[in-house]
Amino acid sequence: MIIHDWATGPYPARVRIALAEKGLAGQVRFRSVDLFKGEHKRPEFLAKNYSGTLPVLELPDGAFIAECTAITQYLDTLAGPPTLTGATPREAGMIHMMNKRAELEVLDPISVYFHHATPGLGPDVELYQNPEWGLRQRDKALRGMRYFDQVLRGRPFVAGDAFSMADIALIGGMIFAEIVKLPIPEGCDALQEWHGRMQARPSVRNRVTLSG
Numbered sequence: 777m778i779i780h781d782w783a784t785g786p787y788p789a790r791v792r793i794a795l796a797e798k799g800l801a802g803q804v805r806f807r808s809v810d811l812f813k814g815e816h817k818r819p820e821f822l823a824k825n826y827s828g829t830l831p832v833l834e835l836p837d838g839a840f841i842a843e844c845t846a847i848t849q850y851l852d853t854l855a856g857p858p859t860l861t862g863a864t865p866r867e868a869g870m871i872h873m874m875n876k877r878a879e880l881e882v883l884d885p886i887s888v889y890f891h892h893a894t895p896g897l898g899p900d901v902e903l904y905q906n907p908e909w910g911l912r913q914r915d916k917a918l919r920g921m922r923y924f925d926q927v928l929r930g931r932p933f934v935a936g937d938a939f940s941m942a943d944i945a946l947i948g949g950m951i952f953a954e955i956v957k958l959p960i961p962e963g964c965d966a967l968q969e970w971h972g973r974m975q976a977r978p979s980v981r982n983r984v985t986l987s988g
């Protein structure tokens with residue numbers, strides 16, 4: 777399998793972490809797509825992923841799977857423990873909900889802030905920017921961090937008692953927050969403690985240098 781990605785990117789980090797957690801790194805090769813040159817918006821890449829985003833998983837039969845959640849769900853079926861997407865229907869539902877909430881309330885808003893209220897990928901790639909919209913999304917992300925702080929006051933991981941795909945999505949949000957220098961709000965001690973535990977995981981620490 778081939779992963780088309782950008783090694784230091786927050787969304788690619790989600791798949792890199794999942795690969796490492798599942799012990800699947802040896803089954804993939806990485807192919808770098810230069811975001812700052814706009815390679816992800818060129819026809820040859822759009823043929824792989826209509827949405828023009830990274831990462832994209834290329835299967836041996838030539839099929840492409842984009843979207844971090846979909847890629848993670850696919851990878852989760854390839855190997856045994858740990859199960860990242862839920863071992864029971866209830867777990868799967870809770871994990872999917874909290875994974876999507878991490879995207880909606882933290883990761884995606886920070887991405888919008890990056891692209892609209894900072895130089896982002898540069899003027900050749902950011903062809904339309906709305907700084908006001910970007911700033912509003914930054915504030916939404918800060919509210920989201922406070923929400924997850926409340927969640928993590930009552931449980932060790934984002935979706936319950938075990939590490940899951942939902943934690944990986946929120947880790948992606950924290951990675952993007954570091955890139956745009958958006959600090960975890962004061963008083964979010966549970967989120968800080970959880971973030972410290974996540975950063976100590978080898979799958980998180982070694983994600984950028986993960987070798988296929």
Ligand SMILES: N[C@@H](CCC(=O)N[C@@H](CS(=O)(=O)O)C(=O)NCC(=O)O)C(=O)O
Binds near residue numbers: 786831842843897
């Ligand atoms: N919904 C997509 C979003 C992926 C995404 O936005 N990826 C970023 C990569 S990175 O910024 O995290 O490295 C991207 O392609 N951004 C390029 C762009 O939005 O122009 C997913 O979950 O895979």
